[in-house]
Amino acid sequence: MKKTLLFFTIFILTNVFGQRSCGTDQKMKEFFANNPDALAKKQDLRNYLTTKNTNAKNIQTVVTIPVVVHVLYKNAAQNISDVQIMSQLAVLNADFRRLNTDYSSIVPAAFQPFSADMELVFCMATKKSDGSPTTGIERKSVAASFNFATNYYQSSGLLAWDPTKYLNIWVGDMPSPFLGWAYLPDAAGYPEDGLAIGYKYFGTTGVAEFPYNGGRTATHEIGHYFGLLHPWGEDGSLCGTLDNDDGCADTPATNDPHFGGNTFPDNTNTCVASANGAMFMNFMDYVTDQEMAFFTNDQKTIKTNTMAGPRASLLNSNACTFLSVNDVEKVNSINLFPNPTTQYISIASPLVKINEAEIYNSEGRLVKRASINNETDKIDVRDFAAGVYYVRTYYNNDFIKSMKFIKK
Ligand SMILES: [Zn+2]
Known part of the structure; x- marks a missing residue:
């Protein structure tokens, strides 16, 4: 009780003198x-x-x-x-x-x-x-x-x-x-x-x-x-x-x-x-x-x-730089399907090479890592709980793009 009172007093004094809060x-x-x-x-x-x-x-x-x-x-x-x-x-x-x-x-x-x-x-x-x-x-x-x-x-x-x-x-x-x-x-x-x-x-x-x-x-x-x-x-x-x-x-x-x-x-x-x-x-x-x-x-x-994890989408933002039309097209060409999904996802990337994907749950936990060779490769998500997931794609460890999908 004494402590609470002291804290309260300090708090009041603090604001009288304009201290940080x-x-x-x-x-x-x-x-x-x-x-x-x-x-x-x-x-x-x-x-x-x-x-x-x-x-x-x-x-x-x-x-x-x-x-x-x-x-x-x-x-x-x-x-x-x-x-x-x-x-x-x-x-x-x-x-x-x-x-x-x-x-x-x-x-x-x-x-x-x-x-x-x-x-x-x-x-x-x-x-x-x-x-x-x-x-x-x-x-x-x-x-x-x-x-x-x-x-x-x-x-x-x-x-x-x-x-x-x-x-x-x-x-x-x-x-x-x-x-x-x-x-x-x-x-x-x-x-x-x-x-x-x-x-x-x-x-x-x-x-x-x-x-x-x-x-x-x-x-x-x-x-x-x-x-x-x-x-x-x-x-x-x-x-x-x-x-x-x-x-x-x-x-x-x-x-x-x-x-x-x-x-x-x-x-x-x-x-x-x-x-x-x-x-x-x-x-x-x-x-x-x-x-x-x-x-x-x-x-x-x-x-x-x-x-x-929770702020990974900022990595993808590019809102400070104007990418060349070419680059924008390349990154935009990457597509995840089907979405929503119940069993599998695939990633198509016709203009940029990717060879690895990581899947994070909505709490930012890595739940799966998969190699990708071509767009017919399926990533099994059958054992995932229903919800929103984030996929991050890489080429030789370089981050390329993150995407979101819904598991039903
Ligand atoms: Zn603070």
Whole structure:
């Protein structure tokens, strides 16, 4: 009881002084309450994401994620400039390649061996789902009464672009106390999938406000989007409980967030005191933008499993580059049939060579791997449970295309 009261007091103080608060836990609770199917799979998906898969193929080392930014503004200040948006993209492209210039000054030497290049690159989408050109930015003026928190992804706001192909980021009048939130991979493909961020916490210039003008709110939220949790697990959970675990052995377990001004080593919130103390300068903690600087190897494992599983369709997106008509034709020529199916699938690829297929279930688990020599080859799916499956095709280990089918 005492602890709860203390936590509550800290929470109130935190917001008086404008410290970081992330809405991901709350939004995911609402999401699971509304989506019992996703709730039923939650623990299985978490187990999959946090288990290092030694069988995993290196599809592509560095993956490029197409981004669309939806700006919902009530006044001129909230209608953030293209320059502010591009300043955010630059931060992401440094942070997710461990190229951020503040890395070595912020991350203590003792923690540097745990740090990872997340091997993600972000680009503004250059084409819409229908292939027409775009800047990857769309804007809409909304009334002063518009409730950003509940309506940003609805038709009164701006609808997501196909969330299986784009990372959708909505920027607008984020309600206190949150700086932003994201949906975990459990929500992949849902209309609200993506990030929502306050216009004052996005990018490094324009109307971005100190100490959240370092673009790290988006870095933190994209961590969630790829499956990462806060180092203390779910808000309010206690050391030693299941909900207190982020599934990463290399992020020391802590009980509460750090809000900045911490000095290494800091054991204030650690579950077990150690020489290095808490990893408060990790992107998934709550310190200010000027005090966080890295992800870890175990956090990268979660990202890699997310890309191989629930967010694999992003690999296929090509929404940042205009492929030549020739290439588009080649990839489009690959066809999976019959779909839906009850017994077998075959894959026809008249213009591109493929020689291997992997089938993943809707939870992102690899359920079958098959060699393919020609389009008359049948892949037996009789023993699969009914549901949606994803097929990824390869030629000599190079990823070619992913497709979806329904087993009846
Ligand atoms: Zn968070």
